[in-house]
Each structure stands twice: as C-alpha cells, then as structure tokens.
Amino acid sequence: MIHIVTDSSCDLPDGFLKNHHIPFVPLTIRFQDDKEYRERIDITPKEFYKKMAASSTLPQTAQPSPASFLKVFEELASPGDEILCITISSNLSGTFQSANLAKKMTSIPVTVFDSLAASPGHALQVMRAVDLRDSGHSMDEIVADLTNYRDNDMTIFIYLKNMENIVKGGRITKFQGTLAKVMNIKLICEGIKGEVVPLEKIRGDKRALERLLSIIGERKSDYSDTIFCLTHTDNLEDAEFLKTELKRRYNPREVLIYPIGPTVGTYAGAGGIVLTF
Helix, strand or coil, X not given: CEEEEEEHHHCCCHHHHXXXXXXXXXXXXXXXXXXXXXXXXXXXXXXXXXXXXXXXXXXXXXXXXXXXXXXXXXXXXXXXXXXXXXXXXXXXXXXXXXXXXXXXXXXCXXXXXECCXXXXXXXXXXXXXXXXXXXXXXXXXXXXXXXXXXXXHCCEEEEECCCHHHHHCCCCCHHHHXXXXXXXXXXXXXXXXXXXXXXXXXXCHHHHHHHHHHHHHHHCCCCCCCEEEEEECCCHHXXXXXXXXXXXXXXXXXXXXXXXXXXXXXXXXXXXXXXXX
C-alpha cells in the first residue's frame, strides 16, 4: 500500500486529509511573545491573521524536525507499505531536507517529493497523488506524473494586496512600502521553480485583480478540464470575486478556495492570494 504524507503548509482542509488518511507534519510559527505554535494544531488561520496584524516584526517560521517526520512514517506504515511524502518547496523551507533526513533513519521505503510550491500548488499535487494512488498507479508512475505536472504544467500566481510583510522581511525599504501604500500599489508575482518572481505592479485592487484574470487568459485558451485552487490570507471577498470571474470567463472544471495558514501567510501578508492551476 502507498501512504501519502504531507506537511501543514499544503493548506488542504482537515476533512480532505482525514477522508484520504493523509497525516501532516506541522511547521511552527513564532511571534514576538516567543511562544512557538504548531501550524494547524496550536493556532488557526484566523488567530494567526490577528496576531500577525498586531506584530511589528515578521513572524518566524521553522521546519519540522526529522524526528517529527520519522514518528509519522513509523506509525503509519506496515511491512510491505511505501510512503510518498510531499513537502513545501525546498526554496521556501528546510522541510524537504528534514523529511529526507528522516527517510535515512528508517527501513521503510520513503519517497520524498519536493512540490516546489506552497499552499494551493502544494495542495493540488497532494490531491493529484491521491487520485493516482486510488486509481492503482505505482509509486514510480505517481512520481513521474507529479514531476511532469510540477515542471511543465503547473502555474502559480501570487497577489500581494499590501507590502507590510515585505517591509518587515527586509525585501523592500519602509519608504518603498509607505510609497506603495500611498499610491495603492498591488504586486502580481509568479512562482517559478519554487521561487517568487515579481511580474507587474498595478495601482488599485480592482485593476490588479482584473489584470491577474487577463494574464490567466493570455496563458491558455482552454480551461475546461482545469482545477483552479485559490488560497487567501483573510481575503475571502477577493477570492470569491476571482472564483466568479474564472467560472464566467474560462468555464473550468472546478474552482477551490481555502484559507492560507501561518507558514504561507507570513510570505503572502494580509489580504494575499495564491492562485494555482
């Protein structure tokens, strides 16, 4: 039997993970109070958003320990089983490395797969792996399919509604952040090979969302068999707007919306949206 393991940054609903018997290993988050919170266990997205807004510094995220992965691997598998562990991008976290260290500490056959994504991109790969496993595909076939999807087909866009977390993280100066706020600048980025690459700066929420929708239309003509997955940092209104417009303009197979958890929320900031297909 093939078991699937992931980490908490996939942002898939608890119901999906439980229904498909997918355990997750939590990343941790730390604020100025110096208390460590396990993502999805000790702190909810709503609680995180509130604490993040009140914090003058960027929350610190940390990868799980190899021992945390090892515990899950050994509790999950029986003789003859295999484990596929799908992690957050190795360019964003050391989680992939921790899972690989745990793999070396057990005799259980474990394949660790780097999603080169986070939140919805990570989620879609877990969902794809579930479908393939349940259809009877082998580990090699699942990994080959995920690799092709990740490297050739997956598209990730990141919409940054404000620059506060970029300022806190030192990516831009406080002056640049203040100027962006005064001029109502929004940033559209793309996730490429696990890295976040800025695409366009747009003035105004509505114009930025409209531009994001038009960029999607420029990338592909037929979305009839596409699943869009959107995750948001306490910004359901804009996520629902995008969902409505995606369905109206492109008639995709499905549009999913989930809240962003603390790990990815630290990067996306308040109001951020990550959209993957």
